[in-house]
Amino acid sequence: MRVLNEGDIFFIVTAVRWTLLLSLAAFIGGGIGGLVVALARTAEFKWLRFLALGYIKIFQGTPLLMQLFLAFFVPGIFGIDIDPWGAAAVGLSLHASAFLGEIWRGSIEVVPRGQSEAARALGLTYVPRMFLIVIPQAFRIAIPPTIGFLVQLIKGTSLASIIGFVEITRAAQIINNATFRPFTIFALVALVYFLICWPLSAYSKIMERRLTVASR
Amino acid sequence: MGYQFEFADVFAYWPDLLAGALHTLVLSGLAMAIGMVVAVLGALGKTSGPRWLQWFLDGYIEAIRNTPFLIQIFMIYFGLPAAGIRLSSDTAALLALVVNVGAYGIEIIRAGIESISKGQIEAGKSLGLRPLQIFRFIILKPAIQAIYPSLTSQFILLMLNSSVCSAIAASELTAAAGDIQSRTFRSFEVYFIVTCMYFAMSVLFWGAFAAIERIWLRKPSLR
Numbered sequence: 001m002r003v004l005n006e007g008d009i010f011f012i013v014t015a016v017r018w019t020l021l022l023s024l025a026a027f028i029g030g031g032i033g034g035l036v037v038a039l040a041r042t043a044e045f046k047w048l049r050f051l052a053l054g055y056i057k058i059f060q061g062t063p064l065l066m067q068l069f070l071a072f073f074v075p076g077i078f079g080i081d082i083d084p085w086g087a088a089a090v091g092l093s094l095h096a097s098a099f100l101g102e103i104w105r106g107s108i109e110v111v112p113r114g115q116s117e118a119a120r121a122l123g124l125t126y127v128p129r130m131f132l133i134v135i136p137q138a139f140r141i142a143i144p145p146t147i148g149f150l151v152q153l154i155k156g157t158s159l160a161s162i163i164g165f166v167e168i169t170r171a172a173q174i175i176n177n178a179t180f181r182p183f184t185i186f187a188l189v190a191l192v193y194f195l196i197c198w199p200l201s202a203y204s205k206i207m208e209r210r211l212t213v214a215s216r
Numbered sequence: 217m218g219y220q221f222e223f224a225d226v227f228a229y230w231p232d233l234l235a236g237a238l239h240t241l242v243l244s245g246l247a248m249a250i251g252m253v254v255a256v257l258g259a260l261g262k263t264s265g266p267r268w269l270q271w272f273l274d275g276y277i278e279a280i281r282n283t284p285f286l287i288q289i290f291m292i293y294f295g296l297p298a299a300g301i302r303l304s305s306d307t308a309a310l311l312a313l314v315v316n317v318g319a320y321g322i323e324i325i326r327a328g329i330e331s332i333s334k335g336q337i338e339a340g341k342s343l344g345l346r347p348l349q350i351f352r353f354i355i356l357k358p359a360i361q362a363i364y365p366s367l368t369s370q371f372i373l374l375m376l377n378s379s380v381c382s383a384i385a386a387s388e389l390t391a392a393a394g395d396i397q398s399r400t401f402r403s404f405e406v407y408f409i410v411t412c413m414y415f416a417m418s419v420l421f422w423g424a425f426a427a428i429e430r431i432w433l434r435k436p437s438l439r
Contacts, residue, residue: 061372061418063379065390066411073404077219151282158284162383169286182294190283190291197282 004179012185015171016192022157022167025089027150030096037101039130042108052101059098065159067091072163088160092153099149107142108134144208151197151204158193168192226405229396236392237413243306243388244375247313251374254314255321262326273322280319285380288312293384309378309386317374324370328363329355361433368425372418379414389413 040052059067071091075082082090111134119129161170172189176182226233258276261269280288292315293308303311332355340350382390393410397403 058415061376061415061422062411063376063390063414065379065382066407066414069407070404070411073407077404079218155282155284158286159380161286169284173290176294182290183296183298186287186290186295190279190287193283193287194279198278201278201282 001180002178004175004181004184008175008179009188012168012171012175012188013192015166015168016196018165018167019154019157019169020196022085022088022092022160022165023150023154026092026096026153026157029089029093030100030153033093033097034100034104037097038104038108041101041105056098056102059095060102064092064095064156065162067095068159068163084160084163084165087163088157088165092156092160095156096149096153099152100146103145103149104138104142106145107138110141111137141211144204144211147200147204147207151200154197154200155193221405222400222402223405223409225400225402226396226409229400232392232396233389233409233413236387236389236410237417239387239392240375240378240389241417243310243313243381243386244371244378247310247317247378248371248374250310250314251317251321252325254318255325258318258322259325259329262322263329277319277322280316285312285316285377286383288316289380289384305381305384305386308384309381309388312381313374313378316377317370320370321367324363324366327366328359331362332359364425364429364433368421371425372421375417375421376414 037052037055040048041056043049043052068088068091071094072082072084072087075087115133115137116129119133124133157167158169160167161173164170166174168189172185176185179185258273262273265273289308289312292312293303293305296303296308336354336358337350340354345353378388379390381388382394385391389410393406397406400406
């Protein structure tokens with residue numbers, strides 16, 4: 001056992017870049033996947049809506065930790081080597097796709113049907129109808145819950161530490177194992193997460209209030 | 217694909233898996249019950265407590281909502297002993313879940329209280345109802361109807377979240393899975409089965425909560 005020094009603190013705090021990078025990767029992956037899921041959820045074909053619903057329910061009905069474990073172990077079955085970073089990025093992306101898909105489905109459905117019908121009457125095909133008419137209107141409504149989910153996602157990256165990815169939580173555990181100052185170390189890590197998540201939560205809350213006032 | 221699936225190796229441990237699932241249910245049920253007491257008290261404090269209490273509760277809610285559950289568990293299990301409070305891993309897991317769900321619960325309960333319009337309460341007063349009667353007949357049931365969906369999904373979230381308690385080796389399903397994995401080295405099979413078990417529990421609760429809503433919480437029709 002050794003004494004906690006400035007180098008350790010520096011090691012922990014700078015490991016936050018991996019937390020942020022993983023959050024970003026998952027948010028981008030989940031954003032793309034979420035768009036697909038949301039469009040499938042609002043599609044005209046019943047089987048497609050059903051498929052998307054099944055996807056969402058599976059991810060909403062199982063622990064994120066299990067999803068990460070499976071993201072880590074499933075590629076091995078196919079003989080693919082995956083490191084903790086890859087598994088965490090893929091697992092969190094699939095997870096985010098389901099949740100963002102459900103959030104965005106709600107936002108798409110809030111856009112009055114007349115908008116989509118008018119676009120159809122003007123002869124717009126599916127792609128321009130969704131991307132030029134419906135989605136731009138759904139976008140504003142989607143911002144507060146999307147930011148709210150981003151906070152969940154950032155907190156969720158801490159579970160990547162359990163499958164061995166060295167982000168801030170894992171870095172803290174490593175230093176704690178050597179110095180055994182758990183209170184100081186984990187309080188520091190909690191503070192770092194708080195400083196990232198709190199402004200986002202506050203922003204999401206303000207935006208939401210503004211939207212409800214506007215729609216009154 | 218040269219992978220040989222060996223589910224039988226894992227199924228041999230079915231009593232452990234079943235016990236793990238039971239522990240998960242007990243842990244989540246206890247945490248939800250105690251957490252709701254915290255949430256109701258907290259919501260009362262936030263709506264009608266003194267200013268300092270409201271600030272304290274705001275701090276508690278924001279601190280919990282903006283930090284990962286895993287760090288909260290570590291603080292309680294590894295951090296509290298520094299303050300002389302040493303807890304077993306099961307107690308620490310329960311405490312962490314209660315502290316966590318309490319923070320989310322306060323906001324849910326408060327939304328329920330605030331969903332009752334003042335006019336309803338005033339109408340009750342003018343009818344000569346006593347405060348306890350007003351609470352029981354005018355506030356409680358409509359409030360429960362209003363918060364029921366968020367409350368039940370919070371419970372399922374809590375149950376799924378309890379898998380994180382395996383990080384401090386509390387006895388629940390994920391820890392049981394880790395245990396079996398270290399004995400059989402059948403990582404995929406173990407986690408696949410356990411994931412299915414969690415999903416089955418979620419489906420069960422989704423169904424049960426929907427049935428309860430249909431039977432007891434049907435809103436009177438507005439005719």
